[in-house]
Amino acid sequence: MILEAGLAKAIAAGRGLVSGVALIAGMAGGGQYAAAQADPAKLPSTACSYTSGSPRAAGTRKLDLPADRWANAKAIVETAQDLRLPKRAAVIGVATALQESALDNAVVGDHGRAFGIFQQHPEHGWGSRAEVTDPRHAANAFFSRLVKVKDWDTKPLTLAAQAVQRSASPDAYAHHESRAERIVGAIKGESAGKLSAEHDQSIRGSLEAAIALGVPRAAVVLDVAAGVRAGILPSARKLLNENDLEQEARKLVESAAARLCADLTQNAGKASNRATGDGSRGAIALDAALQMIGVPYSWGGGGPNGPSYGIGRGAHTKGFDCSGLAEYAWSKAGVRIGGHTSTQWRAGVRVARSELRPGDLVFFATNPRDPATIHHVAINIDGRHYIHAPRTGSLVQVSSWTSGREAQYAGAIRPG
Numbered sequence: 001m002i003l004e005a006g007l008a009k010a011i012a013a014g015r016g017l018v019s020g021v022a023l024i025a026g027m028a029g030g031g032q033y034a035a036a037q038a039d040p041a042k043l044p045s046t047a048c049s050y051t052s053g054s055p056r057a058a059g060t061r062k063l064d065l066p067a068d069r070w071a072n073a074k075a076i077v078e079t080a081q082d083l084r085l086p087k088r089a090a091v092i093g094v095a096t097a098l099q100e101s102a103l104d105n106a107v108v109g110d111h112g113r114a115f116g117i118f119q120q121h122p123e124h125g126w127g128s129r130a131e132v133t134d135p136r137h138a139a140n141a142f143f144s145r146l147v148k149v150k151d152w153d154t155k156p157l158t159l160a161a162q163a164v165q166r167s168a169s170p171d172a173y174a175h176h177e178s179r180a181e182r183i184v185g186a187i188k189g190e191s192a193g194k195l196s197a198e199h200d201q202s203i204r205g206s207l208e209a210a211i212a213l214g215v216p217r218a219a220v221v222l223d224v225a226a227g228v229r230a231g232i233l234p235s236a237r238k239l240l241n242e243n244d245l246e247q248e249a250r251k252l253v254e255s256a257a258a259r260l261c262a263d264l265t266q267n268a269g270k271a272s273n274r275a276t277g278d279g280s281r282g283a284i285a286l287d288a289a290l291q292m293i294g295v296p297y298s299w300g301g302g303g304p305n306g307p308s309y310g311i312g313r314g315a316h317t318k319g320f321d322c323s324g325l326a327e328y329a330w331s332k333a334g335v336r337i338g339g340h341t342s343t344q345w346r347a348g349v350r351v352a353r354s355e356l357r358p359g360d361l362v363f364f365a366t367n368p369r370d371p372a373t374i375h376h377v378a379i380n381i382d383g384r385h386y387i388h389a390p391r392t393g394s395l396v397q398v399s400s401w402t403s404g405r406e407a408q409y410a411g412a413i414r415p416g
Contacts (some may be wrong), residue, residue, distance in 0.1 A: 035213045065183070069103035071118050075135035076142075077187045083143055087184060088153050093142055095180035096161045101173050105133055118142050118165070177198045188251075217253065225249035281333035281416055282359025288332035289379045289387045295319045297389045303339055304331035313392055318398060320389045322377050326361055329379055334361070335416040341374045348415035356412055366411040374410055 012116065018325075044185035065073065073094055080090040099120040101107040109119050116133040120126035120141065131137045142164060146152050149163040158174040167173075225246050292307070298317040301310030302324025310320050320328065327339045330347075337347035344361060350358055360380040366373040389396045 013165040013209075017181040036266075065103065068105070070329055071098065072103045072135045073183050074187050076117075076139045077184055079139035081141060083140070085143060086153065087148070088189075088356065089143060089146065090153075091180045092146065092183045093139060093159055093161050094183050095173050095174055095176040096142065096165060097159075097195055098176040098180060099167075099169075100165070104133060111114070180391045206221070221246060221250045221253050223270045224252055244246040280357070280359070281330075281335060282414065284333040285335075286379055286416075287380065287388070288399075289325060289329040289396075291408050292325060292328070293387070293398070294321065295320060295389075297388055297392055297394045297396070298324075299392055300324070302389075304336075324378050325387075325389045325396060326379060329359070330415050333416070337361075337415045341377050342371075344377055344415075345371055345374060345411075345413060348413040351412045351414050353383070353412065356380045357414065358382065359414075361413045361415065362386055363410040363412070364405060366408070366409060366412065368410045376408075380412065 005206075043176070045133050076097060077090045080087075080093060083089075097103050097117040101109075101117045103117055103121050107117075107118050108115055109120065110121070113123070115129050116138045117135055118126075118132070118138045120132040120138055122129050122132060126132050126138060126141050132141070132187075142282065145164045146160065149155070149160055155163075156174065157177045158171055161167075198378055206382040209388040267306050272341075289414055295307050296319035297314075298307070298310035298319035299312055299314030299321050300414040301308050301314050301317065302320030304327060306328055307319045308324075309315060310321060310324075314321065322398045323344060324342050326344055330337045335347075337344045341363065345363060348361075351357075354360070358381060362378050362380050363371075364376040365376050366375060376388070378386035378399075382385050385398055387396065387398050390399070
């Protein structure tokens, strides 16, 4: 494990957590100590918050690349990584191949003298025809010449590519730069996902320990980067060069956190279903809400049809605010409760705190005795945890009752 194994083994979802001190290796240039009261209730919400801003790899369909050309692009990117070259090299390589062949390895040009994705000429020392039509050989040959170009990594892309290719259309490479950026970004995200799956247990153990100790996501990213650098994740070193190390480590952490978030949330959903033992509307509403874990908060956003763009400060974010999430969840159970806390407060029967069931709506107010001051609604899970959309900048997540929330508790409603 990347974090000290002893604590990580003791911290596991659904089992007892321990208080303690753990050495977090490699953070900020050396070992640091972190201590916190470990709380199992923090695991779901914090794990989900670690996924914030997680990049999603763009699919090949969106990038208009058939499978064979996607594979050729991957060969270029992975060759650059094998050579420990920065992302810029991969972008130049992909943009060049897009111009020369549209990443089609079968293209034959220049009157039958140029072959492969880079349209290389065997007579000019690029290799035999068989070699230049091997995408990895062709990419390696391209990069071996690129790195000899003075200041290649700071030159405009079209000048760097032209210095290698000596094309009759020297300005054409720049037209593909934006698309090449997207392709490289998607492939790098795909590689990080594979690494995360391969080392899931190691990274997951680190995440669970960090969550229990209250260690911020940024510190875990540095720890994973240090682990890769030190060879704790040896197969990662092939794919991650030093220049991109922290960025790719962030993808590893966020990808693993997304799976941990999903697993912990699923466990919470199973617990709620066991608590009801039936297909009640509340259980259906809760399950619908749990499926929205990780969706961004958007002020004024969300409704019966799911996430939507909000208003005001939520105008540019597609997601839910607290009442939008509640409305969506209960619409899936066939109950209309309205889209504002004031209408939701009157959308069912009042229930005592001791009689809460999964799916019940719990309300919080500035003055708990005055319903006019209600400012937040959440969906009960088990009387100790609830799912909600907390605030701008956050995600839909599972949280536990805190003393602050306890003091603002106004009551609960069972819709329908």
